[in-house]
Amino acid sequence: MSQASFVxxxxxxxxxxxxNGGWRRSPGGLVTALEPVMKGVDGAWVGWPGKADLTLEPFDFDGTRLIPVTLSADDVQNYYEGFSNDTIWPLYHDVIAAPRYRRVWWDTYVEVNERFADAAAAAAxxxxxxxxxxxxxxxxPRMLREKRPDLTIGYFHHIPFPAYGLFSQLPWRKQVLEGLLGADVVGFQRxxxxxxxxxxxxxxxxxTTKSTGIHVPQEDGSVRNVLSKAFPISIDAQSYIELAQRPDIQARAREIREGLGNPRAxxxxxxxxxxxxxIRHRLKAFGELLEDGRLGVEDATLVQVASPSRERVEAYVQLRxxxxxxxxxxxxxxxxMSHTAIRYLHQAFPREEMVALYLAADVMLVTALRDGMNLVAKEYVASRIDNKGVLVLSEFAGAADELGSAVRINPHDIDGLKDAIMRAVExxxxxxxxRMRALRRRVLDHDVRDWSRLFLDALSNATKKV
Incomplete structure (x- = not known):
């Protein structure tokens, strides 16, 4: 198998x-973020094909070598649904739901991480x-460093990293920190x-931890420097602008508003x-505004798109x-008879339909209780080529650090959220x-190419200093 210089x-x-049994590009945020990085490099991508017990040979797609890692049904249950999404996800999101600590999940997590590290070591x-x-x-990162000390290793953490008082709950906290410290650069959203x-x-x-890095002692008595720094991720803003300029998508936006009965907002x-x-906080605030008579169903409709997620994890079944x-x-x-208060859509939509929705919406509600970044906020801003619309943004989303001209809210404060919605509507x-011009300047100046360039430049500089 040919090896790649960037994996x-x-x-x-x-x-x-x-x-038809072929392949198409995934719609996810990470794929969209890394797509421009993979173009024009001798690249490979190591990952799971998304189905249990599916064993595939490496294959090429759109100029990139794809190297599938096989996961059994037990692996999916223990490593992915278990440790990743029932232990780490809730723990790292401020224990909004209670994390569960199961040794069998951890053991499988270690085994599967080893499998990914082996595949990456062979591909590089x-x-x-x-x-x-x-x-x-x-x-x-650490497994890779032990197998291939010649490699330059970066790691990017897309979700929040919790305060020590929460992180210290994790029974395997030392092993996780050691794993991350195997990288030359560990990147975070905030x-x-x-x-x-x-x-x-x-x-x-x-x-010793300094702004220039963390000093990690090595067995031979030397010290390796690991840079830990924020690199806020972004979107391919230009692609949203191009979609928003299309007459068919603008026509679809008008159609969406008509289909909702042309409410004022x-x-x-x-x-x-x-x-x-x-989502629950958002629905509660909107429902109370209707109940209080501050909004009427003819004045305002809330469209809630909630794409399916982790449907076998109990907390998600209950939430739905x-x-x-x-x-x-x-x-x-x-x-x-003619107006619906909440139009609820438990499905995913293609990007074209999402941009039409963004153009149709007077107010975008991002009420995350905790979010690494929230790219939806940036997608909405990029799509608003008319400089209209209002972004209501939780201070607990990473995007709040950058998008200072949004109407900021604490989603736990329902009265404050209600006032912010009314302020946005009016x-x-x-x-x-x-506000929108300021938001758009930020998103256009710091797009996904800027994010990947900053991270990879930092990675290149970190290894030069060694």
């Missing part, structure tokens, strides 16, 4: 099976750069996340169905039931334009 290691391959040419992605693979990581390392190992929420996204019950009750109380056009 991405991620839980999933960047493709999905289509109806001498002196290659390997970029490991996200919380499912936190042990891979400055606070990088700080939490450095503090955890200091508390566990008493290593269309409010929009777009999320994976996840307890971290604050709660949300659908709330939607049904609100609509039962307030719908008229905001004069001139103020909308002022």
């Amino acid at each position: 991405v290691v991620a839980n999933r391959l960047p493709v999905d099976r289509d109806d 040419s001498p002196g290659a750069t390997v970029w490991v992605q996200d919380y499912q693979l936190q042990l891979v 400055v606070a996340d990088a700080g939490n990581f450095a503090r955890a390392v200091r508390r566990q190992f008493h290593y 269309v409010l929009l929420g777009v999320d994976r169905l996840d307890y971290t996204k604050g 039931d709660e949300i659908e019950l709330t939607v049904a009750r609100t609509n039962g109380d307030f719908d008229t 905001m004069p056009r001139a103020e909308q334009g002022r």
